[in-house]
Amino acid sequence: xxxxxVVGLQYGDEGxxxxxxxxxxxxxxxxxFNGGANAGHTVIVKGETHKFHLMPSGVLWGKxxxxxxxxxxxxxxxxDEIAQAQKAGIKxxxxxxxxxxxxxxxxxxxxxxxxxxxxxxxxxxxxRGIGPAYxxxxxxxxxxxxxxxxxxxxxxxxxxxxxxxxxxxxxxYSIEEVPQDFTAEYAEYGRxxxxxxxxxSIELNMALSEGRKVLxxxxxxxxxxxxxxxxxxxxxxxxxxxxxxxxxxxxxxxIKEVLGVVKAYTSRVGEGPFVSEINxxxxxxxxxxxxxxxxxxxxxxxxxxxxxxAVRYAAMxxxxxxxxxxxxxxxxxxxxxNVCKEYECEGKMVGQHKADAEFLxxxxxxxxxxxxxxxxxxxxxxxMVKNGYNALPKECKNYLKLISEFCNAPIYMVSIGxxxxxxxxxxxxx
Ligand code: GDP
Ligand code: IMO
Ligand code: MG
Numbered sequence: 001x002x003x004x005x006v007v008g009l010q011y012g013d014e015g016x017x018x019x020x021x022x023x024x025x026x027x028x029x030x031x032x033f034n035g036g037a038n039a040g041h042t043v044i045v046k047g048e049t050h051k052f053h054l055m056p057s058g059v060l061w062g063k064x065x066x067x068x069x070x071x072x073x074x075x076x077x078x079x080d081e082i083a084q085a086q087k088a089g090i091k092x093x094x095x096x097x098x099x100x101x102x103x104x105x106x107x108x109x110x111x112x113x114x115x116x117x118x119x120x121x122x123x124x125x126x127x128r129g130i131g132p133a134y135x136x137x138x139x140x141x142x143x144x145x146x147x148x149x150x151x152x153x154x155x156x157x158x159x160x161x162x163x164x165x166x167x168x169x170x171x172x173y174s175i176e177e178v179p180q181d182f183t184a185e186y187a188e189y190g191r192x193x194x195x196x197x198x199x200x201s202i203e204l205n206m207a208l209s210e211g212r213k214v215l216x217x218x219x220x221x222x223x224x225x226x227x228x229x230x231x232x233x234x235x236x237x238x239x240x241x242x243x244x245x246x247x248x249x250x251x252x253x254x255i256k257e258v259l260g261v262v263k264a265y266t267s268r269v270g271e272g273p274f275v276s277e278i279n280x281x282x283x284x285x286x287x288x289x290x291x292x293x294x295x296x297x298x299x300x301x302x303x304x305x306x307x308x309x310a311v312r313y314a315a316m317x318x319x320x321x322x323x324x325x326x327x328x329x330x331x332x333x334x335x336x337x338n339v340c341k342e343y344e345c346e347g348k349m350v351g352q353h354k355a356d357a358e359f360l361x362x363x364x365x366x367x368x369x370x371x372x373x374x375x376x377x378x379x380x381x382x383x384m385v386k387n388g389y390n391a392l393p394k395e396c397k398n399y400l401k402l403i404s405e406f407c408n409a410p411i412y413m414v415s416i417g418x419x420x421x422x423x424x425x426x427x428x429x430x
Contacts, residue, residue, distance in 0.1 A: 003255045004027075004214070004255070004258070004430065005241040005259070006215065006218060006259045007222065007260055009221060009314035009318065010221045011223045012269070013040075014261040015261055015326035016041060017057045018415060019324045024061050027058060027214065027215035027429075028207065029204070029207055030058025030063050030064070030065050030214075031066040032068065033244045034218060036053075036073060036128060036133065037074045037077050037103070037128045037130075038125070038219070040052075042295055043057050044418045045060055045419070045420050051295055053077060054077060055081040060088075062093070065095075066204070068200055068247045069098075072133040072134060075190070096145050096193065098144065099146065100144065101137045101142045102143040102145055104179075108127065108128065108129040109169065109178065113172075113175060114131070115127075123232060123270060124269065126269075126270075126294075126296045130235060134226075134236035141161065143161070143186075145190075145197055149190045151187050162181060165178070166178055200249070201249025201250065205249070205250060208254050214254070218240075218243070219239065220237070222239060225243075226238060226239075231355075232357065241255065256321075258320050259320070259321070259322050259324055260407070260409065262403060263325075264399070266306060269299050273363075275343055275360060276304040276340040276367075277302055278305060305337070308339055308341050309341065309350075309351070311403070315408065316408075323403065323404060323412060324411075324413035325411060325413070328399075332375040332396075335371075336371065336372055337369070337399070338369055339367060339370060340366065341367070341406075344364045345359065373394075378417075384424070389411075389414065389424050389426055392424070413427075
């Protein structure tokens with residue numbers, strides 16, 4: 001009964017989509033457990049680029065894919081992604097939990113309005129309505145996917161939400177132009193999604209008890225976890241491995257492996273502390289080489305060196321059993337590489353990651369300088385993939401060893417390009 005979880009150990013965009021796609025080949029079921037269309041996962045197969053916001057990355061293998069109760073679903077976008085997969089010749093074997101929450105036009109409006117009101121304290125959200133959708137969920141006024149299938153229930157819920165949110169929009173945010181009533185539109189989405197809606201936890205537990213392999217796909221990254229990340233500069237869901245259980249209704253005994261995805265350097269979209277951030281020519285170079293622009297919003301990602309203090313903390317809170325290190329190709333061709341192994345704040349050394357975002361903003365990185373490795377070019381990388389881990393440049397292997405030692409977890413996978421084939425596998429998840 002093996003379950004394995006894939007999570008990001010930084011600020012999102014570590015390359016989870018690519019890693020999940022790779023691992024999904026051996027899985028029977030792939031389940032996305034948190035977040036919504038704030039996520040953007042790019043998967044490149046045979047030169048063709050697929051971008052998903054909601055659909056689990058395992059869909060490209062034709063696997064059973066699921067969206068857990070802890071996700072928030074933009075129904076129009078999900079239908080678009082179903083159509084996108086169908087266009088690529090895949091009939092998604094999708095199951096959406098009845099209890100997943102629905103993102104409405106109100107959520108997007110309030111997401112944007114709250115960012116404007118916050119001014120300099122804004123979070124830099126993706127504008128996909130994520131925060132307000134989770135807020136409605138915990139306020140117990142949210143619409144669930146199952147509600148879309150019941151016209152009467154949906155009408156009753158939207159009537160209340162329209163009344164409440166019109167007042168919030170005009171009295172709090174002075175917004176007069178509000179969304180049209182979306183009941184009929186959402187009922188139609190419900191009609192189209194109905195074949196995909198069910199009790200995910202029952203099917204999943206049955207599958208696990210039959211010995212089927214389940215891959216849990218996390219969105220975002222550890223530092224964006226609402227409880228454990230750089231609050232308030234976080235998303236509104238739990239992004240760490242334990243959430244796979246809570247958000248899907250599966251007991252922890254089923255989780256045999258937790259694969260933490262680490263990008264060889266760091267990127268962050270949106271506001272918030274970023275101790276190892278770099279600016280200027282090198283940051284621009286890495287951004288261009290690594291194509292570091294948000295999949296969801298197109299925003300240029302902030303760039304920095306690898307922060308091993310934060311990654312070690314992330315590996316710990318996730319119970320990471322193995323690591324997938326991505327984008328070693330992007331980091332190649334540099335004479336020297338910096339790695340943050342400690343912080344310094346107001347004259348004091350800080351060896352452990354901290355909970356206070358304002359404190360972290362004042363921290364300066366303490367780097368160790370490592371020798372970089374040459375860029376062998378596409379043919380050189382291909383040869384290394386063919387010949388395996390030992391064929392990697394010595395400096396590259398030292399870098400991987402350092403990450404592994406800091407995180408107290410072995411390297412399972414090394415990614416040296418965006419394609420499925422640009423992967424060196426050291427240990428299978430299943
Ligand atoms: P996710 O949100 O963690 O799934 O990551 P994204 O898909 O948003 O961002 C990662 C980006 O890096 C995507 O454009 C991937 O195609 C790309 N990528 C993933 N792994 C590698 C790698 O090893 N090398 C390079 N050059 N690109 C990669
Ligand atoms: P994937 O799955 C990177 C960031 C936003 C913002 C903060 C809150 O592709 O790794 P939200 O819209 O969730 O309320 O925004 O979280 N953020 C991400 N950054 N990758 C993501 O997902 C992200 N999802 C949210 O930029 O700073
Ligand atoms: Mg992404």
